[in-house]
Amino acid sequence: MKKPLKLTVNGEPREFFVEPYFSLLDALRDELHLTGTKKGCDEGDCGACTVLLDGKPVTSCLVLAHSAHDSQVTTIEGLAGQDGLLHPVQQAFVTHGGLQCGFCTPGLVMSAVGLLQENSDPSVDEVKYAIGGNLCRCTGYSKVIESIMAAAQEIRDGNG
Amino acid sequence: MARFEYLEARTLRQAISLLQRHGDEARIVAGSTDFLVRWRQGVWQPKYVVNIGRIASLRRISYSRRLGLRLGALVSVRDLETHPQIQSNYSALSAAAASFAGVQVRNLATVGGNVCNASPAGDTLPALLAFDAQCKIAGPEGDRWVALSEFFTGPGRTVLQTGEILTELRLPPPLPNTGSLYIKHSPRGAMDIATLGVASVISLEGSGRVCRNLRIGLGAVAPTPIRASSAESLLWGREVTPELITSAAQAAKADAKPIGDVRGSAEHRQDMVAVLTQRTLDRALDMARGNPMAFEMQRQFAIQAAF
Numbered sequence: 001m002k003k004p005l006k007l008t009v010n011g012e013p014r015e016f017f018v019e020p021y022f023s024l025l026d027a028l029r030d031e032l033h034l035t036g037t038k039k040g041c042d043e044g045d046c047g048a049c050t051v052l053l054d055g056k057p058v059t060s061c062l063v064l065a066h067s068a069h070d071s072q073v074t075t076i077e078g079l080a081g082q083d084g085l086l087h088p089v090q091q092a093f094v095t096h097g098g099l100q101c102g103f104c105t106p107g108l109v110m111s112a113v114g115l116l117q118e119n120s121d122p123s124v125d126e127v128k129y130a131i132g133g134n135l136c137r138c139t140g141y142s143k144v145i146e147s148i149m150a151a152a153q154e155i156r157d158g159n160g
Numbered sequence: 161m162a163r164f165e166y167l168e169a170r171t172l173r174q175a176i177s178l179l180q181r182h183g184d185e186a187r188i189v190a191g192s193t194d195f196l197v198r199w200r201q202g203v204w205q206p207k208y209v210v211n212i213g214r215i216a217s218l219r220r221i222s223y224s225r226r227l228g229l230r231l232g233a234l235v236s237v238r239d240l241e242t243h244p245q246i247q248s249n250y251s252a253l254s255a256a257a258a259s260f261a262g263v264q265v266r267n268l269a270t271v272g273g274n275v276c277n278a279s280p281a282g283d284t285l286p287a288l289l290a291f292d293a294q295c296k297i298a299g300p301e302g303d304r305w306v307a308l309s310e311f312f313t314g315p316g317r318t319v320l321q322t323g324e325i326l327t328e329l330r331l332p333p334p335l336p337n338t339g340s341l342y343i344k345h346s347p348r349g350a351m352d353i354a355t356l357g358v359a360s361v362i363s364l365e366g367s368g369r370v371c372r373n374l375r376i377g378l379g380a381v382a383p384t385p386i387r388a389s390s391a392e393s394l395l396w397g398r399e400v401t402p403e404l405i406t407s408a409a410q411a412a413k414a415d416a417k418p419i420g421d422v423r424g425s426a427e428h429r430q431d432m433v434a435v436l437t438q439r440t441l442d443r444a445l446d447m448a449r450g451n452p453m454a455f456e457m458q459r460q461f462a463i464q465a466a467f
Contacts, residue, residue, distance in 0.1 A: 003166075019163070020163070020164065020165055020166035020209075021161070021163050021164055021166070021199075021209075023196060042200065043196075043197045043200065044193055044196075044197065044261065044264075044265050045351055047262060047264060050264050053267075056238075056267045057263055057264045057267060058264045058265075058267050058268050059193075059262075059264040059265055059268070061196070062191070062192060062193045062196050062197070062265065062268055063192065063268065064166065064189065064192050064196070064209070064211065066166045066168070066211075067166075067168070067189075067192065067211050067213055067214075111263065111264065114263070115263075125456075129258075129263070129459075130263055132262045132263070132349075132350035132351060133261060133262015133263055133264045133265060133350070133351055134262070135351070
């Protein structure tokens with residue numbers, strides 16, 4: 001039976017009903033219709049479902065929705081500013097072509113945002129470690145890494 | 161997929177009573193990273209899921225030179241990786257944590273969960289064994305202590321009885337002149353299960369020549385993570401020479417009882433035990449002799465992938 005769940009999603013308090021066995025990913029997609037967060041493998045291997053949970057990147061397919069009650073969740077939909085301006089990481093993926101089909105992109109962007117919140121001056125190796133849990137099956141990772149390095153520079157320059 | 165009821169314990173006492181009430185129909189979760197995968201596969205079908213992840217008292221990390229390291233069962237694998245005092249005093253454990261899945265899973269997964277899941281390939285387990293971790297178990301009758309080396313009884317099996325919960329791991333303080341290193345061998349360089357893993361922790365007498373203490377933890381080469389006891393006993397109290405290290409690596413190979421599977425044949429695993437034991441011992445010895453290795457470098461060592 002569905003039970004009430006309270007979360008703050010992208011800064012907005014939400015209270016809704018969720019099955020006890022739902023993952024956070026299913027709750028976001030099926031109940032809140034936030035379908036920017038993708039379901040790839042549904043077993044924590046691909047990283048397409050990455051969201052920030054209390055500021056930290058997590059695979060939302062491995063989080064029991066109810067275990068996240070009272071938490072802060074940030075999804076890809078929550079990154080752009082009120083004015084519609086993209087987050088520097090999103091903008092860098094666009095500018096540097098850090099995507100092809102786009103399915104893995106929300107997850108990669110969220111992992112990158114998680115990294116840059118902790119470390120706005122990462123080395124290429126640190127970027128690689130940070131996105132080790134995100135699989136891209138089209139384009140490879142060079143332009144993704146390039147995008148994240150460029151976003152880090154933007155943020156350091158104060159344009160974030 | 162069999163549906164389940166979600167129950168949440170706010171205190172340890174509450175958790176134990178929920179587990180007693182529901183017996184074999186209940187399963188504990190914390191990070192739920194193992195649970196949700198096994199549940200979707202239909203392998204685990206509990207009627208009740210008891211989430212202990214919100215019990216704040218199980219989240220503590222403390223380190224002192226006198227008491228060593230105390231890890232609440234809910235400490236995340238990411239914390240093992242990034243905690244400065246774990247990195248500096250138990251570096252093989254931090255490196256092992258860095259080899260564990262990806263950042264997103266490490267933020268969720270708990271050290272207690274990795275121990276209780278009791279996978280022979282659990283990434284933190286060889287290092288925890290090599291640092292001589294002791295397990296504090298809470299149950300209806302009170303607390304009891306079990307050495308981690310006695311904790312595992314088979315793949316996915318532990319000494320935990322119904323109503324019992326692993327609450328804390330204690331690692332004794334490192335001796336002076338200690339070096340430690342972990343190496344995981346796996347098909348891929350990230351997001352893979354270990355073909356095998358080896359953690360070595362060696363401490364030398366003040367002279368820097370005689371082995372005062374040595375523990376070697378082996379993962380994915382037996383039904384449970386194990387210590388390479390015969391390799392360890394070859395070196396204890398003796399002057400460490402390159403020949404003796406090679407003999408110890410061969411002895412570790414004999415300590416391993418691997419199976420063959422998709423990640424490697426039994427023979428490959430057995431051969432690699434000798435290779436990785438030698439490699440971890442060589443480097444750990446160098447560190448024990450006063451040549452520290454930066455954590456960045458240890459993290460690079462931690463995964464040696466086939467591809």
